[in-house]
Amino acid sequence: MHLDRTAHHIAYRIIIILGIVALLGDIIYEGARSISGPYLLTLGASAVLVGTITGAGEFLGYAVRLISGRVADSTRMYWALTALGYGMLITVPLLAFTGSWEMAAVLFILERIGKGIRSPPKDTILSHATAPIGRGMGFGIHELLDQIGAVAGPVILAVALAGTGTYKEGFLLLFIPFIILIGLVLVAWRLLPDPVSFEKGHIALYSEATGIGREFIMFSVFTLLCTAGFLSFPLISFHALQTGLMVAYEIPLLYAGAMLVDAAIAPIAGRLYDTKGIILLLPIPLIGIILPFLGFGMGRELIFLSAILFGISMGIQETVLRAAIADRIHISKRGTAYGIFNTIYGAGFFIGGILVGWMYENYTAFAPAVPAMVSLAACIVFIRVWRSSDHQES
Known part of the structure; x- marks a missing residue:
């Protein structure tokens, strides 16, 4: 019993520390991304x-995840790769010293590569740390803190820009969260130096989890269809502006509201996943069927409702999808699995964005039907995933 309490205590400390790290990281890179376009133009x-x-940054950021996940599994240097990836966030405050778009471009791309390096090993560490308390709940807490940073980052940069009138001071300000972030990563590393041994020592529930086989392939197909059929916020906001349903300054507020919904729903979805299982994945494609008809609707209330559903779906995606992988992939292959998952996750958004964007430009009236049909296909694949899960559990 004392061992269980100790494991729970360590688990919560690691989850909260890494959650705060993610919060600070989002303040840095989401803040920078919110002004990257105007800054490059200047x-x-x-x-x-x-x-x-x-x-290019997004492509390289997702492509490198395949490599970092495999390296993490083969070397078990999960913390070193995570620290390296977070360390590359130094490129953002260094933007204060750039004098050309070429140098700024290099720094922006390096930041994305850094995110690609750290994502699979960080998710793997969380999968080990969350085992004693329930992976859904653990990933949900992490997502809650992460999204607080996603909301705060652009707001902080906007206030700094409004107060000083220049980008330099805003970027310099980001040295503060960066220094705190690196310190917290080192604290977490010292607290849980061997995440694999921690899970092996306290949890036996998932000892029979398999490697990357047929079930993972079906899960990956489901993920690809879910994200390819998920209407992205940029397309929702583009439609809202083009049709005059909203004005420019309302868009960041709408996005902030969606991220707050994401933050609120994540721990709830995580806890429900721990108790109800993989059925919590089903709302993702169901929302994907409804969302395009609201997001491409002709009323402000439909746009507001689409933002709420967007936030709900993102909260479930970021929590339940990652937790489900940890529950179904053996410890020895988990970094590789997260690398593949993250790449497929990004590829789905990329494919869906191009397809739906093209349809919107050329066949506007039929544009909502495309992501809806892809999401319907995801529902069909989910039946296979669910049956496979039931068979494994039985």
Whole structure:
């Protein structure tokens, strides 16, 4: 009993510390991303270059996850890779010293690569640390703290920009959360130096979890269809602005509201997953069927409702999908699995964004049907995933 209390205590401390790390990280990079376009333009970059730079960063950020996940499993250097990835956030405050768009572009791309390096090993550490308390709840707490940072980051940068009138002071301000973040990563590393041994020592429930096999492939197909059929917020906001349903200054507030919904729903969805199981994945494609008809609707109330559903779905995605992987992949392959998952997760958004964006430009009336049909396909695949899960548990 004392061992269980100790394990719970360590688990909660690690989850909260890494949650605060994620919060600070979001303040840094989400704050920077909120002004990256205008900043590059002030340095002389064209709109095409801005799109190319951001697109290249996202592509490399997701591609490197395949490598970092595999390296994490083969070397078990989960903390070193996590620390390296977070350390690369130094590129954001260093933007204060750039004098050309070329140098700024390099720093923006390096930040994305850093996120790609740290994501699989960080998720793996969390999968081990959350085992004693329930992975859904653990990932839910982490997502709650993470989204607080996602809301705070752009607000802090906006206030700094409004107060000083220049970008330099805003970027310099980000040295503060960066220093605190690195210190907390080192504290967590010392508190739980061997995450794999921690799970093995306190949890036997998932000892029979398999490697990357047929079930994981079906889960990956489900993930790809869910994200490809999920209407992204940029498309919702583009529609709202183009149709005059909202004005420019309302969009960041709408997004902040969606992120607050995300933060609120994450721990609830996580706890329900721990008690009800994989059925908690089903709301993701169900919302995906409804969302495009609201997000591409012709009323302000529909746009508001779409933002709420967007936040609910993101809260479930970021919590339940990651927890479900940990419950179904053996310890020895978990970093690799998270690397594959993160890549597929990003690829789905990329494919869906291009497809739905093209449909909206050329066949506006039929645009909502495309993501809805993809989400319907995800519901069908979910039946296979659910049956496979029931078979494994039985």
